[in-house]
Amino acid sequence: MDVVLQAPRNGIARLAAIHPVLPWIVAFVVLLPLPYLTTNNYQIYLINHIGVMIILATGLNIVKGYCGQVTVGHVAVYAIGAYTAAVLSVYFAMPFWITLPSAMIVSMLFGVLVGFPSFRLEGAYLALATLGFAQAVEVFIRVTDYLGSASGLGGIKAPVLFGFSFDTYQTYYYLMLPFVLFAIYFAFALLKSSTGRAFMAVREDPVSAAATGVNVRRYKLLAFVISAAYAGMAGALLAHMRPGYIHPNNFTIIEMVVVLLMVVLGGIGNIWGAIIGAILVTIIADLTRDLYHYQLLAFGLVIVGTVLFMPKGIGGLIDRYFVSRSFVAARDKTAERVRTQLDGDGEG
Amino acid sequence: MKRLGTCAVLAALMTTVAATAASAETIRIGATMRMISENGQKYGQMMQDEFDAINAAGGINGAEVELILLNDECKSDKGVANANRFVYQDNVHLVIGSTCSSVSLPIVDVTAQAEVPQIIPHSTNHEITQKGSEWVFRVPISARYYKGVMAKYVGENIGTNIAYVYASDAAAQADTEGLRDEMRQQFGVEPAYWGQTQEKEIDFRSHLLKIKTLDVDAVFIGALQEPMARFLVQSYEVGIPADVKRLANSSASNAPVPKLAGDAIKGVFFSAAYSDSDDRQIAQDFNQLMKERYDVDKVDHDFSQAWDLIRIVEIALNNAELELTDESLAADRAAIRDAIANVSDYQGLASGPISFCAESTPECRDGNRTPVLIEYLSGGEDFEVGILDRVTMPVDFGLE
Amino acid sequence: MFFDFLVVGLSIGLVYGLVALGISLIYSGLDIVHFAHGEVFMFGAFFGLVLYNNMGFSYPITLFLAMILTGIMGVILERVFYRRLTSQGGGYTVAGMGMIICGFGMAIILQNVAFLIWGAEGHAFDLPFSMPMQIGGIALPKAYLWILLVSVSLMVLLHLLLKKTKLGLAIRAVAANKDIAYLMGVNVPLMISLIFGVACALAAAGGVLIGPINYVQVEMGYLILIKAFAAAVIGGFGSLPGAVLGGLTVGVFETFGAAYISGSHKDIYAFLLLIIVLLVKPTGFLGVLAKVKA
Helix, strand or coil: CHHHHHHHHHHHHHHHHHCCCHHHHHHHHHHCCHHHHCCCHHHHHHHHHHHHHHHHHHHHHHHHHHCCCCCCCHHHHHHHHHHHHHHHHHHHCCCHHHHHHHHHHHHHHHHHHHHHHHHCCCHHHHHHHHHHHHHHHHHHHHHCHHHCHHHCECCCCCCEECCEECCCHHHHHHHHHHHHHHHHHHHHHHHHCHHHHHHHHHHHCHHHHHHCCCCHHHHHHHHHHHHHHHHHHHHHHHHHCCCCCECHHHHCHHHHHHHHHHHHHHCCCCHHHHHHHHHHHHHHHHHCHHHCHHHHHHHHHHHHHHHHHCCCHHHHHHHHHHHHHHHHHHHHHHHHHHHHHHHHHHHC | CHHHHHHHHHHHHHHHHHHHHHCCCEEEEEEEECCCCHHHHHHHHHHHHHHHHHHHCCCECCEEEEEEEEECCCCHHHHHHHHHHHHHHCCCCEEEECCCHHHHHHHHHHHHHHCCCEEECCCCCHHHHHHCCCCEEEEEECHHHHHHHHHHHHHHHCCCCEEEEEECCHHHHHHHHHHHHHHHHHHCCCCCEEEEECCCCCCCHHHHHHHHCCCCCEEEEECCHHHHHHHHHHHHHCCCCCCCEEEECHHHHCCHHHHHHHHHHCCCEEEECCCCCCCCHHHHHHHHHHHHHHCCCCCCHHHHHHHHHHHHHHHHHHHCCCCCCCCCHHHHHHHHHHHHHCCCCECCCCCCCECCCCCCCHHHHEEECCCEEEEEEECCCCCEEEEEEECCCCCCCCCC | CHHHHHHHHHHHHHHHHHHHHHHHHHHHHHCCCCCCHHHHHHHHHHHHHHHHHHCCCCHHHHHHHHHHHHHHHHHHHHHHHHHHHHHHCCCCCCCCCHHHHHHHHHHHHHHHHHHHHHCCCCECCCCCCCCCEEECCEEECCHHHHHHHHHHHHHHHHHHHHHHCHHHHHHHHHHHCHHHHHHCCCCHHHHHHHHHHHHHHHHHHHHHHHHHHHCECCCCHHHHHHHHHHHHHHHHCCCHHHHHHHHHHHHHHHHHHHHHCCHHHHHHHHHHHHHHHHHHCCCCCCCCCCCCCC
16 A cells, blocks of 8 residues: 555656656656557546546636635536537637637636625625526526527537547547646646645635735635636537537536535545546446436435545545654654664663 | 556456456347436336346347446436447447437437447437438437427417417427427417526416417417426416417326326317327227336326337347347447338337338438327316327428 | 516515525524525425325324424434534534535435435325415415415514524524533534424425425425525525515516516526625625624
8 A cells, every 4th residue: 555655656756856847748648548448438438528527626626625715606617618619619610729718718707707706705605606606607508599508509519630630539538638637737836836825825714814915805816717717628628529519407506516526525625636536426427327316316425425524535535644654754763763862872 | 565456457457348248149228318207217117128028038039138228317418428338338239318309419429420220219309310310210209290280280270379488408499499480481470479497497477477468379388297287377377368278398298297287287289199098909008008017097108109119129120130249249230220220110109100211311210200189188187188180291391 | 467477476485485484594593504405395395295195184284294304304414414514613613615515415315315205206285275366467376375374474483482582592692602602501402403403394384385386396496495595695694584585585586587678587587686685785685794704
């Protein structure tokens, strides 16, 4: 167990010491052959889905885990991203390379809108305000003919690069991979920066953060906008994935709860946690597919169980493992030193 | 330790491969449906029971049929995931699905790309077969036939000044828009009122109050079961007189509607694929069977369509020459597709014959084109319906 | 016409207000937003359905028994599940999102348990009411009269209980500050269970009263719940008269929006109003000062 957990950690540290981007390049190369290790296309489909979910959950983690803002509106921003990309692709025949940035920009604008109530509201109130926003967006999509309303919006084209079309799950994986890695890298870089520390200061105590010169409003809004950019990216990637069809049923409160579960199960405020959560939840949901509604029942039980018995999630457990390990190591070292000293004393 | 982990992963991968390889010599069918509803569960069970019965009677030319049932909750992403699992992981020979049009629409692209035949049990949205996939077949009646029959009958016998309200659900939307378009085309009239509600709406009275002032000939409601019942009851509460005809889309045939709506269902007029007051012997026997097996008092067209689908699949599988080895998967899938396309003049519970043909056009793939016009005579637990007419539509009806 | 729309708005508003009562009570006592309350409401309706349709109790007794049963269910939910969360934050309060997520999870569990027991089909109460009342152009089912009577009397009763009795004083002490209430000798855990139980009983009253007009079905809770949230916040989160007032406001607002702006966008109006009220006056109409993070 020690080796399994410790070896990659040390490896990453060694690589990062050479150049900070190096671990990511290595990760990219390591993940390249993944579609060829799977036994069938369905698994690649799932992996692509996990990719979208990782981006979405990481975005939520920034605003919720790091900045401590309780939002239920993330899924609405995700929907806005997906529908922006879809509309541009279907009605204006824009290529993916325009729809994706546009989706991110539109999502960020709405991120401002969702973030704005956070100036005055906290906790439960903020949750309800963002819930209202999410509901309004969902209803709006359902009743707007231009957005396909209840029939859904189909015919979203596959991304094309230099004449090469990403229209299979395999090729889409290679389109997705750089985006996912970049999203994770950016999250790490952000949180190591002063901005990340400001986020955490706001989370811990907005009043004392303000007292130490952090512009609380600015950072709250920034967190919402960045997380909205993540949601927009995830939405655009979902929209362009085969079969290129989106429907308001894919952006309901249940989907929000799924993303919440990913973040909570993986560990709130722990980037690896959200990633582990996205992977685990997607895989478990797939394995329990044959159980119909028992699947939903199990899903509810996992949510309640995680919140009650493992509030820090899996990421928290891993963290604790390392913390206690370094504690044990330090204790052993001290004991060793004391023993040598005692031995020396004895000799002397 | 590390090596042990790698071994475990490899072992797991190998068992997966072994598991997929071991299940040759069977015909695998994947069905994705909305299993989180009363009827969904019952006709899911019926499919399972029927295929079990086929197996018990010696299978299809000696091969066993294995049915994999999954729930898509009427959500397109889940339906697409189910379809992908069927075609790539379970290596099915045939996909059945889905209940909801919004799920069937994207699945058509999945099965077309993977080249797996797909047969649709309930979705009515006309676009499903207009995508040009050569792998898709539809057993229920397409919205384009429903609208034609409805519009003709309504326009000639009830009036053309109609108010429309529909819930945000793909089938309801297709039915409502279809009728509106057809009224435009056949009679040149625009809707008197056009409104939309949420899928599980509880209060329709603001729509209805506005409709009340418009002096319409009829009110059309496209919705799922419970909201439809509420709509009908509330239409009397706001005082829309009984001589304004209430029209509904085919969900009105689902048994809970008349039970919930009570007297408000009286006179409601709709078209569906089947009515349990059908006096043909085959229909009477079927009603009896459903009552005995699943305790279904009033059999609606969801059951009859699922039944017809099973029979058509059985006929096609019996006619197809299948090798059922791992290597022949693609050939078997194509053989099943061709066998379904060859099903012609199937006489079952549907009110008219069901025929498919080889071209990937809606003319060939919308097999059933005989809607029944039905009117409720009374509501409540022992509701009664009367059949007004059966109309077999021309194959190219409603196509541009 | 205007009058008819008003009647429609007020009648549906009463429905929202009745559900909002329980939500508001939980918030005032425990500082938590209970997202599974819509499912508790649904369970209450199903209990009522079984008691009335299958066991043949009279309607008022059904109402009473369903409230008791659901109240007990609420106490069990709180003791077994939520207590872990409420006792974690120190002083039995929950700051942040644990409770929100847990509520969603519980909603999914309850909905699927109900599905396994009763199936997905909608059920109708065998209507206990005679002819509807004619008000203007609208024939209102008598159920609305019951809703009016029961919600106002429950509101008054609870208001008196909270303001005039010693028990009420203890509950208010718990609501104000759990640590100090504890030091003053109030049995805080008991009071929390009591608040939760009563709030769930209120939801059951809503379920049994609304069941006859909207049918009883496993998915009936969610739409009403979010409207009730809007109602509770708009009226003033934590205030019981505010909940009813907020319900009426939401009902009238959305009905007039549907009448004079666009009928198809009806369900958006309540949420817009919710967001506007939260931005302009987070305390709502009758709310006490919005509590900051405990």
